[in-house]
Amino acid sequence: MDRLKDKVVIVTGSTSGIGIGIAKLCAAEAAQVVITGRNVERGQKVVNEIEAAGGKAWFHAFDLTSTESMHALIADTAEKFGHIDALVNNAAGMGLKDGRVDELTLEEFNAVVTTDLGGTFNMIKEVLPYLLKNEKGGSIVNIGSMASAGGDLGTIAYACAKSGVDKLTEYVACMYGPKNIRCNCVRPGLIVTPQNEGRIPDALKTIFLSNILGTRYGAPEDIGHLCVYLVSDESDYMNGQVLTCDGGLNSHTPTVAQFRTMAGRTW
Template sequence: MDRLKEKVSLITGAGSGIGRAAARLMSAQGALVAVADRDQSAVQETARLIDAAGGRSLAMTVDVMDEDSVADMVSATIREFGRLDVLCNHVGGTNPRVDLDLLRLDMAEFDRAVALNVRSTLLGSRYALPHMIQAGGGSIINTASVAGLVGDVLQISYGAVKAAVINLTKSIAVQYGPYRVRCNAVAPGAVVTPALLANLPQDVVDDLRRTNALPYLGSPEDIGHTMVFLASDESRYLTGQLLVVDGGMTIQSPAAPGRRTMLPPGG
């Protein structure tokens, strides 16, 4: 229970879903946790859950697309805990109702997606890095997506910006590795979060489950455990990497699920 003992973690998008799960799991492993989200009541609930379990937290509201807000978030973390060891740039996403195919894409949504996913990751890292360097090292964990690895019929912005997050991760790792700062990314597949359930029809969710190599979809905790590993010293020799946590969604031929019916009985 002490994999992150006395480490200070800052997690954006911690008001629900994966961000909340990561915050609670890191606290359970001994971290002091700063949690940030644009939804004040949601992030305060995350902090309450951490504190009720015996942890120590700091709840903040943040607009990750605003540079001053990001700078204030990092400064508040340093004031409260005195250092910063782990940063999870978790905020991201697009509006799937207007992030469509190329000809029908709302260009304002594309610009917002760049700011929400790429610029926010860059800003969070930019303001955290000096403190990590001063502390003798640290771990930056960026949330990408399997959407950044494959093409799709919808959400062209989301795929493009998550691909950019993957490349940004590699560049940060190369540039600041000499200072013992590691930077890695996690690419979740289909994870049962409030956002997924709100944005996808049930038949699409069922299809995602069918096309996984594993017979189930992920939970927020599945991604949170991966983030704990990347935050801990267990991953001290891992940097610039993308960990794809998708239940096998992207490893198999599109024909594989249907071809299972061709197997003889009892296989």
């Protein structure tokens, strides 16, 4: 359980949901994990839980909409630990209006893109100088979304922002790979967390579960395990990849669930 021993790993948005799963698994592999978020009480709770399990963690307040907050997070982490080895860009804007083209103003669309894509870009920009100082470079893991895997009926701004994260990942890998900086992206499927379970309609759960090539929804730990691998030296030859972790949801034609109901194979 020491795959990340001596590594300092920042996980943004790690006071809830997927972020907690990523942070706890990194800590379980002996990383010093920096927990971030806007809610100090929730952040300290995650730190306490990690420490109670024998791990090491430290909380730093963080706001994805504030350039100053991003700079402070990176600078303070480097000052406290002397180095930074990995950044997991998990935080995303919450509570921003999204929907169909006819429902959004350009300002509302831009607000989502600026937060979710621009924030990811700026976090990478802030951490790069510190990763470049390391003899072995470092790892950046962007958390994308299956929303960028195909079209849907709503949340167009979020989908466009996450599609941009996919491409940003590839460009960062191309630009800084020769400096031993790896940048990969994980696109989660439907991940059910204690925070969102009550807000997901049963009808939506049924649709997703009928199309998942398994018997369960995703959990934060499913994304966490993949992030641990991408942060670790085991993935030294993985760079510029966009990896979908969705139980096979996006790997088949849209008729699979219907053909199962019909006990058929094709038309």
